[in-house]
Amino acid sequence: xxxxxxxxxxxxxxxxxxxxxxxxxxxxxxxxxxxxxxxxxxxxxxxxxxxxxxxxxxxxxxxxxxxxxxxxxxxxxxxxxxxxxxxxxxxxxxxxxxxxxxxxxxxxxxxxxxxxxxxxxxxxxxxxxxxxxxxxxxxxxxxxxxxxxxxxxxxxxxxxxxxxxxxxxxxxxxxxxxxxxxxxxxxxxxxxxxxxxxxxxxxxxxxxxxxxxxxxxxxxxxxxxxxxxxxxxxxxxxxxxxxxxxxxxxxxxxxxxxxxxxxxxxxxxxxxxxxxxxxxxxxxxxxxxxxxxxxxxxxxxxxxxxxxxxxxxxxxxxxxxxxxxxxxxxxxxxxxxxxxxxxxxxxxxxxxxxxxxxxxxxxxxxxxxxxxxxxxxxxxxxxxxxxxxxxxxxxxxxxxxxxxxxxxxxxxxxxxxxxxxxxxxxxxxxxx
Amino acid sequence: xxxxxxxxxxxxxxxxxxxxxxxxxxxxxxxxxxxxxxxxxxxxxxxxxxxxxxxxxxxxxxxxxxxxxxxxxxxxxxxxxxxxxxxxxxxxxxxxxxxxxxxxxxxxxxxxxxxxxxxxxxxxxxxxxxxxxxxxxxxxxxxxxxxxxxxxxxxxxxxxxxxxxxxxxxxxxxxxxxxxxxxxxxxxxxxxxxxxxxxxxxxxxxxxxxxxxxxxxxxxxxxxxxxxxxxxxxxxxxxxxxxxxxxxxxxxxxxxxxxxxx
Numbered sequence: 001x002x003x004x005x006x007x008x009x010x011x012x013x014x015x016x017x018x019x020x021x022x023x024x025x026x027x028x029x030x031x032x033x034x035x036x037x038x039x040x041x042x043x044x045x046x047x048x049x050x051x052x053x054x055x056x057x058x059x060x061x062x063x064x065x066x067x068x069x070x071x072x073x074x075x076x077x078x079x080x081x082x083x084x085x086x087x088x089x090x091x092x093x094x095x096x097x098x099x100x101x102x103x104x105x106x107x108x109x110x111x112x113x114x115x116x117x118x119x120x121x122x123x124x125x126x127x128x129x130x131x132x133x134x135x136x137x138x139x140x141x142x143x144x145x146x147x148x149x150x151x152x153x154x155x156x157x158x159x160x161x162x163x164x165x166x167x168x169x170x171x172x173x174x175x176x177x178x179x180x181x182x183x184x185x186x187x188x189x190x191x192x193x194x195x196x197x198x199x200x201x202x203x204x205x206x207x208x209x210x211x212x213x214x215x216x217x218x219x220x221x222x223x224x225x226x227x228x229x230x231x232x233x234x235x236x237x238x239x240x241x242x243x244x245x246x247x248x249x250x251x252x253x254x255x256x257x258x259x260x261x262x263x264x265x266x267x268x269x270x271x272x273x274x275x276x277x278x279x280x281x282x283x284x285x286x287x288x289x290x291x292x293x294x295x296x297x298x299x300x301x302x303x304x305x306x307x308x309x310x311x312x313x314x315x316x317x318x319x320x321x322x323x324x325x326x327x328x329x330x331x332x333x334x335x336x337x338x339x340x341x342x343x344x345x346x347x348x349x350x351x352x353x354x355x356x357x358x359x360x361x362x363x364x365x366x367x368x369x370x371x372x373x374x375x376x377x378x379x380x381x382x383x384x385x386x387x388x389x390x391x392x393x394x395x396x397x398x399x400x401x402x403x404x405x406x407x408x409x410x411x412x413x414x415x416x417x418x419x420x421x422x423x424x425x426x427x428x429x430x431x432x
Numbered sequence: 433x434x435x436x437x438x439x440x441x442x443x444x445x446x447x448x449x450x451x452x453x454x455x456x457x458x459x460x461x462x463x464x465x466x467x468x469x470x471x472x473x474x475x476x477x478x479x480x481x482x483x484x485x486x487x488x489x490x491x492x493x494x495x496x497x498x499x500x501x502x503x504x505x506x507x508x509x510x511x512x513x514x515x516x517x518x519x520x521x522x523x524x525x526x527x528x529x530x531x532x533x534x535x536x537x538x539x540x541x542x543x544x545x546x547x548x549x550x551x552x553x554x555x556x557x558x559x560x561x562x563x564x565x566x567x568x569x570x571x572x573x574x575x576x577x578x579x580x581x582x583x584x585x586x587x588x589x590x591x592x593x594x595x596x597x598x599x600x601x602x603x604x605x606x607x608x609x610x611x612x613x614x615x616x617x618x619x620x621x622x623x624x625x626x627x628x629x630x631x632x633x634x635x636x637x638x639x640x641x642x643x644x645x646x647x648x649x650x651x652x653x654x655x656x657x658x659x660x661x662x663x664x665x666x667x668x669x670x671x672x673x674x675x676x677x678x679x680x681x682x683x684x685x686x687x688x689x690x691x692x693x694x
């Protein structure tokens with residue numbers, strides 16, 4: 001009898017597993033033109049292939065302010081006045097509608113291009129939309145984060161949750177039918193942890209949670225990003241830096257074109273021209289943008305917690321004070337440096353301590369494996385050529401998410417989020 | 433019996449789906465999950481100890497800025513002015529006017545701006561650009577009804593900005609110290625001089641009588657300022673970085689170099 005049961009279980013497993021396998025979008029039918037992951041990440045979709053979205057002037061939207069940590073007013077130097085209160089953006093529909101929260105990616109502002117695009121997609125489909133800055137962003141860290149040391153995913157989710165509750169409380173007049181949640185890049189990982197938290201706090205009862213290009217192992221992702229500035233780039237010498245090289249190419253490109261025209265299609269067009277950048281240079285550019293994020297995080301976290309690693313505590317800082325000396329220090333700190341110098345010491349002091357490996361397990365998607373397996377409301381979209389993934393990460397998602405994972409053959413890191421095939425799929429995934 | 437046939441049917445069905453998608457069986461090796469390892473194709477520095485990001489960025493921070501303390505205060509003043517006065521006014525403007533009026537206003541002032549564009553193109557002996565800008569002025573002022581409409585761009589003559597700061601740069605005048613101008617934003621000594629020269633030239637030429645009328649009707653000047661802010665997409669805080677001042681300074685400096693070289 002037990003043998004029969006075991007056999008039945010095996011058969012059931014065999015039958016179910018293929019039914020639950022991820023939706024792999026094949027290359028031929030997908031039609032995304034940028035097969036180079038670095039180009040896709042930087043240039044994103046060519047304008048003519050982007051989704052049709054409502055124009056900004058047709059969206060009833062405004063920026064609002066939350067004062068979550070009044071004590072920061074005194075703790076933080078005056079020239080950070082713009083971020084002592086937390087801003088967010090909300091777009092409202094006329095009548096009752098579902099509301100979706102968008103969490104931005106690493107270091108990103110609520111009004112970053114990706115978040116704006118997602119807002120337009122969801123607003124066009126009839127959602128109220130709330131855009132939130134990433135817990136790793138300068139404004140969120142200063143105004144909303146309790147410890148201002150982002151990276152412990154459960155703590156970041158807690159901070160986000162408080163913000164979302166405050167947003168809800170600020171707009172009692174908005175008629176919400178159901179709550180939805182999405183995020184891209186690190187924001188997608190945040191979304192999963194927020195959803196988990198919501199299972200116990202129950203303020204929102206999210207109907208669906210859409211994760212776009214999440215990191216799986218956070219440490220793999222930041223190691224990859226830190227490494228991007230280590231590519232072999234040609235054209236640099238003692239007198240000419242990497243930026244000079246890129247600007248030289250850009251200047252020549254405009255000279256050949258005959259006039260300066262900076263628009264959405266420019267990067268795509270540049271890559272089709274003689275002055276196109278090599279993969280190594282593109283990777284370096286992506287890495288550079290993330291290094292600026294890590295510099296901001298390292299500086300802000302150090303300043304608010306008075307750790308004295310970058311800014312000596314009690315340094316008088318007024319609106320006229322040059323921050324350049326601190327910028328010089330902060331820009332030498334990559335994500336790994338931030339984790340070792342600031343995140344781990346704080347995490348050890350607050351919990352009973354542990355190794356880097358334990359931290360990685362706690363803050364990565366691994367920590368939510370069982371929840372992700374059983375929670376049918378969570379859906380994931382990812383790309384096979386995303387630079388933030390490492391070997392085995394997609395496998396983890398396939399095993400954990402089953403048929404709630406959609407994998408695209410191209411797109412790099414978030415480069416296809418404005419491709420009309422993807423936006424249609426997002427709305428579809430939230431709908432059913 | 434029914435159980436067995438059901439099982440058999442399910443088994444067959446599962447076999448069929450398996451064949452359609454062989455890679456997603458659970459527990460297979462990492463490479464089989466479809467990940468294409470984009471970083472593998474890149475050439476990395478062997479020791480992973482390249483300091484090019486640091487070197488480039490440290491170098492980019494070297495912009496001649498002797499008035500930094502004052503500049504930073506003006507930057508904060510501008511930030512507040514923008515938040516508390518300028519942007520609310522622009523929002524009000526957007527609220528009370530329909531879109532076609534706003535684009536008419538933008539086109540009108542943009543057409544006025546083609547006069548200094550033409551002058552400065554001529555001063556730099558940029559023949560083709562001068563011709564194109566002359567064409568724009570003729571088309572937009574006539575068919576475009578005094579510039580309210582911009583048919584020239586649609587006909588393939590895009591606007592090409594040239595100001596006196598660029599002309600000075602073209603003749604080798606160095607940028608001089610970086611200057612944050614109240615309300616107008618980032619500039620440098622050369623470009624501030626250029627701004628004054630362009631303004632004086634506009635007063636002299638008095639194209640479409642606008643300069644003269646503006647003297648009696650300051651509201652025209654006000655409308656122009658509002659339109660200027662309306663068409664400028666930059667928002668303070670949009671870099672979302674504690675080092676926005678440094679970033680704006682670098683981008684302004686490099687953008688001007690690019691405009692002069694082009």
